[in-house]
Amino acid sequence: MVNVAVLGYGTVGSGVVQVIEDNNEVVCKKSGTDVKMKYILDLRDFPGDPYEKYLVHDFNTILEDDEVQVVCETMGGVGAAYQFTKQCLEKGKTVCTSNKELVAKHGPELLEIAKNNNCSYLFEASVGGGIPIIRPIMDALAAEKIESIIGILNGTTNYILTKMEQDKAAFEDVLKEAQALGYAERDPSADIQGHDAARKIAILSSLMLGETVDSDKIYTEGITGITADDFAFAADAKQTIKLLGVSKVTEDGKPLTYVAPFMIDKSHPLAMVNDVFNAIFVTGNMVGNTMYYGKGAGKLPTASAVCADVIDGARHVGKNVPCYWENKEAALAPFSEASHSFYIRIKADASAELEKLIPGGKFLTADVAGQKAYITPVITEKKYYETAATLGDAILSRVRVYQ
Amino acid sequence: MVNVAVLGYGTVGSGVVQVIEDNNEVVCKKSGTDVKMKYILDLRDFPGDPYEKYLVHDFNTILEDDEVQVVCETMGGVGAAYQFTKQCLEKGKTVCTSNKELVAKHGPELLEIAKNNNCSYLFEASVGGGIPIIRPIMDALAAEKIESIIGILNGTTNYILTKMEQDKAAFEDVLKEAQALGYAERDPSADIQGHDAARKIAILSSLMLGETVDSDKIYTEGITGITADDFAFAADAKQTIKLLGVSKVTEDGKPLTYVAPFMIDKSHPLAMVNDVFNAIFVTGNMVGNTMYYGKGAGKLPTASAVCADVIDGARHVGKNVPCYWENKEAALAPFSEASHSFYIRIKADASAELEKLIPGGKFLTADVAGQKAYITPVITEKKYYETAATLGDAILSRVRVYQ
Numbered sequence A, B: 001m002v003n004v005a006v007l008g009y010g011t012v013g014s015g016v017v018q019v020i021e022d023n024n025e026v027v028c029k030k031s032g033t034d035v036k037m038k039y040i041l042d043l044r045d046f047p048g049d050p051y052e053k054y055l056v057h058d059f060n061t062i063l064e065d066d067e068v069q070v071v072c073e074t075m076g077g078v079g080a081a082y083q084f085t086k087q088c089l090e091k092g093k094t095v096c097t098s099n100k101e102l103v104a105k106h107g108p109e110l111l112e113i114a115k116n117n118n119c120s121y122l123f124e125a126s127v128g129g130g131i132p133i134i135r136p137i138m139d140a141l142a143a144e145k146i147e148s149i150i151g152i153l154n155g156t157t158n159y160i161l162t163k164m165e166q167d168k169a170a171f172e173d174v175l176k177e178a179q180a181l182g183y184a185e186r187d188p189s190a191d192i193q194g195h196d197a198a199r200k201i202a203i204l205s206s207l208m209l210g211e212t213v214d215s216d217k218i219y220t221e222g223i224t225g226i227t228a229d230d231f232a233f234a235a236d237a238k239q240t241i242k243l244l245g246v247s248k249v250t251e252d253g254k255p256l257t258y259v260a261p262f263m264i265d266k267s268h269p270l271a272m273v274n275d276v277f278n279a280i281f282v283t284g285n286m287v288g289n290t291m292y293y294g295k296g297a298g299k300l301p302t303a304s305a306v307c308a309d310v311i312d313g314a315r316h317v318g319k320n321v322p323c324y325w326e327n328k329e330a331a332l333a334p335f336s337e338a339s340h341s342f343y344i345r346i347k348a349d350a351s352a353e354l355e356k357l358i359p360g361g362k363f364l365t366a367d368v369a370g371q372k373a374y375i376t377p378v379i380t381e382k383k384y385y386e387t388a389a390t391l392g393d394a395i396l397s398r399v400r401v402y403q
Helices: A011-022 A024-031 A059-063 A080-090 A100-116 A134-140 A155-167 A171-181 A195-209 A228-236 A299-315 A348-357 A381-394 B011-022 B024-031 B059-063 B080-090 B100-116 B134-140 B155-167 B171-180 B195-209 B228-236 B299-315 B348-357 B381-394
Strands: A002-007 A035-041 A068-073 A094-097 A146-152 A239-249 A255-265 A277-284 A288-295 A339-347 A371-375 A395-401 B002-007 B035-041 B068-073 B094-097 B146-152 B239-249 B255-265 B277-284 B288-295 B339-347 B371-375 B395-401
Touching (some): A002 A011, A002 A059, A002 A299, A035 A068, A035 A299, A068 A299, A080 A100, A094 A100, A094 A299, A134 A195, A134 B134, A134 B299, A155 A239, A195 A255, A228 A239, A228 A395, A339 A348, A339 A381, A348 A371, B002 B011, B002 B059, B011 B024, B024 B035, B024 B299, B035 B299, B068 B080, B094 B100, B100 B195, B134 B195, B146 B195, B155 B228, B155 B239, B155 B277, B195 B239, B228 B239, B228 B339, B339 B348, B381 B395
Parallel strands (some): A002 A035, A255 A395, B002 B035, B002 B068, B068 B094, B255 B395
Antiparallel strands (some): A146 A239, A146 A277, A239 A255, A277 A288, A288 B288, A339 A371, B239 B255, B277 B288, B339 B395
């Protein structure tokens, strides 16, 4: 029998308890042993809650109970969550987490502690919510040299971009609507400025490379600059706009990793990923292109992924489930050398100069008064910024084009 | 160190050798041990082949060599492949296979032999080629009650349907073109009549239920009846046509499993799966909808999946990797009670009678001389066949509508 404790009885934590209780038959069958909830740690009381009996306020009750072999950390943050995780692993308790911030910041250190204590640090839920992506990369694509990972990794921004396209609406209006519906936080900056996606692509890149990609060091651009006009021009070019997390292994083996909105052809599988759905496009040297799609957030999808880890933990009590991620920082390829086409929306009277500075592109035909939109040939980031400096505020917006 | 033997040096077998040799560094790292090719079994000689040194003609060389812990069965068929697999497992050698026919026919028996001999029978490559799907169902979605699996499981038919739509071409012409390009076999019947897809959905259903779904007992309809006219009407309704393998758990817990072409809305993620790509749409009670996309066939994608199993086998030498599939036949829900909308293409002069027999539907407006197309409300298969019997050969074609 395996006893489980859940740290933090918030949205994901309560979902984990629900999955373990409601799907207990399948959880036990797949674990090959009985799996039982034993404790829920939270500072609050939950009078009348159906799982009130599991509630404890003192972390040491869990830490000192040798019957608890698997702990789910669904607190979030890198303070107490980090300390508790470390202490559990040092006691040989497997920790399953949905905490992407902690995984991105301390993942390899915690993996090492787990290894040294014959237990595991598992984090399927930290990227892509309910979408199986960590295991496919580590196990099903184990024989591959992964060449690139490109993902729609944030549900809030994908919802906003989908609505902007469908309703021809402005960013600010859709953001307000998303907040009213609970799809965006009251302080939406981590989502709309791309930082949430940056943490996720950093974790995926680290797994791809086996070394840490620091999410604070990658180029990160959000969607606040995207307008209804950009979608009008995109439609004209049979494109849509998505916020992508991108990581590609360059020729010298370094990762080129960044987060930015991209125009993407309507026929690409990522283009049909709408609303709060996420998808991750993984390319390997043998398998070619694969894609994983599902709900990237939400109580039960995320809890389901935590519980898949609980089952893995229950199957491997006293053993370490290996993860190939060394505690060593990867050298990143410089973003200034990244190359793409750019879509540039510009005041009509500056369009001739733009074409002279970056010849060989084409103008889109959508009709927006006083504006033109130009698709450049493939140029480096550096070349773009040089041109932009010359043209100044004649440039109304620019979006990279995914190819 | 783990030594590997490959049975059958055909397309997939030679791909497996290539992945193990070319990606050896990553294969060893992920296995946590050295992985080495030792034997290739084939009746033929391959003079000058770079891996000629591994070639043996006698299966017993492999069977009796205790240094061989992992065997890849890439022969196909259910004759020698079945005997060899059984003998290897009885000797405690893990077998990794791409042979869907054998898995569908003898899967649970071979799994049991593996379990009793502390080795594993692994078959990631048997469904969806390079797409990770067996592991996501067994591991990443382990905590789920899976409610349905719906897949585009055959690359040949998906290529044909994609081309018919894009080129407004007839089935026979596209089939000939596909044969010329090597995308369809000289005898294409297993593909175009749906039997290949039936084996794959049977395997996936068996994993969903934990009991065997017999592929010979499920309703199987191919794509030979689909015409350019059907695509014209489908376009009118913003739909496309895909060959789907479907398995849904009904209210009484029985699977409703079948293979048939379906009209499917252009906005559905499965609708954008084109050419030889495959995709599998899995719905769980907690996670909701997830989808897995990639190349469903081909030498290297399939070989990559076999090698993911080799790595799993190498990590678990002397142990059984569990699989929840009992050697017991599942009771199937009767197909006659399945309910869908039907698209019915009918001679124009019989369309009023059709509407009288199945009221409440709507006529599509595409213009094909002397024909009408009608989308019925949701009716049972039984009701459709009663109506069809009344209308006789006034019905020119009918395709179920996916909802």
